[in-house]
Each structure stands twice: as C-alpha cells, then as structure tokens.
Amino acid sequence: MPNEQDLSNLMEEQHSLELLPIGIIHSPFRATGKAPYQGHKSEEISRIEVFKEFQEGLKDIEGFSRIIVIFWFHKSQGYHLSVKTPWDDILHGLFATRSPHRPCPIGLTVAELIAREKNILKVKGLDAIDGTPLLDIKPYVPLIDERSVVKSGWLEGKLGAERR
Amino acid sequence: MPNEQDLSNLMEEQHSLELLPIGIIHSPFRATGKAPYQGHKSEEISRIEVFKEFQEGLKDIEGFSRIIVIFWFHKSQGYHLSVKTPWDDILHGLFATRSPHRPCPIGLTVAELIAREKNILKVKGLDAIDGTPLLDIKPYVPLIDERSVVKSGWLEGKLGAERR
Numbered sequence: 332m333p334n335e336q337d338l339s340n341l342m343e344e345q346h347s348l349e350l351l352p353i354g355i356i357h358s359p360f361r362a363t364g365k366a367p368y369q370g371h372k373s374e375e376i377s378r379i380e381v382f383k384e385f386q387e388g389l390k391d392i393e394g395f396s397r398i399i400v401i402f403w404f405h406k407s408q409g410y411h412l413s414v415k416t417p418w419d420d421i422l423h424g425l426f427a428t429r430s431p432h433r434p435c436p437i438g439l440t441v442a443e444l445i446a447r448e449k450n451i452l453k454v455k456g457l458d459a460i461d462g463t464p465l466l467d468i469k470p471y472v473p474l475i476d477e478r479s480v481v482k483s484g485w486l487e488g489k490l491g492a493e494r495r
Numbered sequence: 496m497p498n499e500q501d502l503s504n505l506m507e508e509q510h511s512l513e514l515l516p517i518g519i520i521h522s523p524f525r526a527t528g529k530a531p532y533q534g535h536k537s538e539e540i541s542r543i544e545v546f547k548e549f550q551e552g553l554k555d556i557e558g559f560s561r562i563i564v565i566f567w568f569h570k571s572q573g574y575h576l577s578v579k580t581p582w583d584d585i586l587h588g589l590f591a592t593r594s595p596h597r598p599c600p601i602g603l604t605v606a607e608l609i610a611r612e613k614n615i616l617k618v619k620g621l622d623a624i625d626g627t628p629l630l631d632i633k634p635y636v637p638l639i640d641e642r643s644v645v646k647s648g649w650l651e652g653k654l655g656a657e658r659r
Contacts, residue, residue: 348514348567348628350599381590385598387576390588394648401601403512412551424554426545426632429639434549435514435630437565437601441640464512466599468590472650475593476605477641484558486636 352464354381354450356402360460363406363431376445379452379465386450389468393447397471400457403464404436418489427484438463441471516628518545518614520566524624527570527595540609543616543629550614553632557611561635564621567628568600582653591648602627605635 358377360366379400381389392398410432413422431438442454452468522541524530543564545553556562574596577586595602606618616632 350512353598388589391591391649392588394646396646424556425552427555427634429633433631434517437631467597467601469593470591470648472647482558482560483636485555
C-alpha cells in the first residue's frame with residue numbers, strides 16, 4: 332500500500348501525466364491487424380517524422396544502428412487484465428503479454444535505423460500502424476538494454492509459431 | 496510533413512494522451528542524482544507496487560526473469576534538445592541520450608524480476624527514484640527486444656567510464 336506521502340505525491344502527479352507527441356509514424360501498415368505481431372520479422376520500411384521543432388534533438392542518433400521507438404497505441408480502446416494472444420489459447424496476465432490494449436497504451440519497439448534525413452528517420456522492424464503518434468526515441472544500447480540469463484515464461488519457444 | 500488527414504488524426508489524439516499510473520515504485524534512491532546512471536550495475540532492490548485493481552494483470556509475469564519497466568520521470572522539469580551527459584563533454588541530441596529530461600518524460604529500464612508477492616514485484620537493476628509513478632510493465636523477450644549487429648554511436652566504449 333502506498334503511504335500517505337506517496338499517495339499525495341501521486342495524486343499531485345496525476346494531474347500532470349499529459350503527453351504531447353513529438354512526431355508521427357508513417358508506415359505501410361494501414362490498420363490494426365495489418366501490423367506484424369513482431370516488427371523485427373518484417374522487412375518493411377517505416378518513416379518516423381519527428382516534428383521540426385524537435386529536430387535538433389536527433390543530432391548523433393544516426394550513430395546508433397538500433398533505436399527504441401516509444402509510441403502511443405492510438406487505436407487501442409480499453410483493456411482486459413487477462414488476455415489471449417496469437418501464441419496460445421491460455422489466458423495470461425496482461426502485463427505478461429505485449430498486447431496493445433493496456434491501461435497506459437504505450438508501445439515500444441526496438442527498430443533498425445537505416446538512415447536519417449533531417450527530421451525523418453527511415454527504420455526497419457517497426458510494427459506501429461500508419462498515423463501512430465510518436466512519444467519518444469532513445470538510443471538502443473546493448474550494455475543497458477540487453478539482458479542475459481533470461482527465462483521467457485509462457486512465451487518460451489512460442490515466438491515464430493503464432494497462430495493466426 | 497504530415498498531410499491533412501494525419502494532422503487531423505493527431506489533433507484528435509492530442510486530447511486523449513492522458514495517463515493514469517498503474518502503480519508506484521519504492522526504491523532506495525531517495526532523490527534525483529541518487530539513482531545510478533545505469534540501473535543494471537546496481538545490486539539494490541526496488542519494490543514495484545502495482546495497484547491492487549491491476550493485480551490480475553500480473554499473472555504469469557513471474558515466469559520472466561526480466562521485465563521492461565516503464566515509468567514517469569516525475570521529477571523532470573523541462574528539457575533541452577542538446578545535452579551533455581556523464582560520459583563526455585560534448586553536446587549530443589537529446590534523443591541520442593537517455594537523459595530523463597525529455598518532451599515526453601517516459602523512462603524505461605530492463606530490470607531483473609526477483610520475486611512477486613501478489614501485487615508487489617521485487618526487482619534488481621531498476622534506476623527509478625522512490626515514489627516514481629509506474630506506467631506499464633512488459634515481459635522482456637530476447638527475440639523481440641535484443642538486437643545484434645549494433646553500433647552504439649557516441650556512447651561506444653564509454654559506458655562504465657562515466658565521469659562524476
């Protein structure tokens with residue numbers, strides 16, 4: 332349970348948890364259900380348009396071959412705490428899945444950065460649908476973001492064998 | 496440039512980009528500047544409290560040894576598009592850094608899940624400060640989240656040699 336101080340801090344913060352997108356994702360996936368379950372398997376190219384006012388913040392990004400793209404699941408409406416996925420017929424806890432339907436509908440994909448031209452990033456392996464609001468871009472750094480000795484829980488051995 | 500349809504979609508979405516936290520992070524790092532630059536080097540234990548109303552969504556999470564913790568940089572105020580970091584004296588584009596001061600102040604750490612007890616997750620390697628609002632938890636899946644053949648840009652060889 333949060334103590335009173337935590338709660339009061341949190342309530343205070345709740346007023347400020349508002350986001351304005353920093354860009355928009357242009358992708359070949361035109362609608363929900365058209366995006367691949369896992370972008371990393373896709374050879375399709377997406378264009379991330381960072382609004383011009385943020386272009387300065389992209390300096391040096393081209394030195395990274397992978398970037399973490401954080402976006403808003405703008406077509407997501409509501410959620411269930413227990414969900415089925417394409418990988419089996421069992422109900423799993425939502426937070427043990429990558430379902431787009433979440434209390435905070437934030438999506439995250441590690442994509443391959445092909446090229447940058449001014450405020451446009453050309454990427455491969457992004458599974459966001461066309462028109463997706465962009466929230467953030469972070470450099471992907473193996474020493475920070477990769478983790479060895481991993482148990483993949485209920486997903487173990489299932490990726491690549493999804494059922495449509 | 497976004498076309499008119501994109502813009503109108505985006506404007507529509509801008510009203511709805513509001514987040515309510517799903518929990519709160521209790522950590523030994525009491526203030527900004529006390530958290531390690533990279534959580535993965537830390538042996539400290541943090542407790543992620545997922546609010547009870549979301550507990551059902553944690554089912555099966557304990558099968559994963561790593562989780563992606565997404566949180567709100569609640570102490571972050573404002574940002575600069577060009578920033579210096581602990582790793583060198585050069586100005587880098589904000590989006591080529593992991594600075595907490597960002598237009599959308601969303602933080603992301605891959606943490607080691609030690610144990611779950613009901614709605615509490617005990618984790619190692621989380622660099623969020625005490626009282627941080629929790630936005631989302633996703634299972635870390637190497638096949639999705641790990642990327643080989645990586646260039647680490649300006650950060651190459653610098654991690655582990657940060658200057659205080």
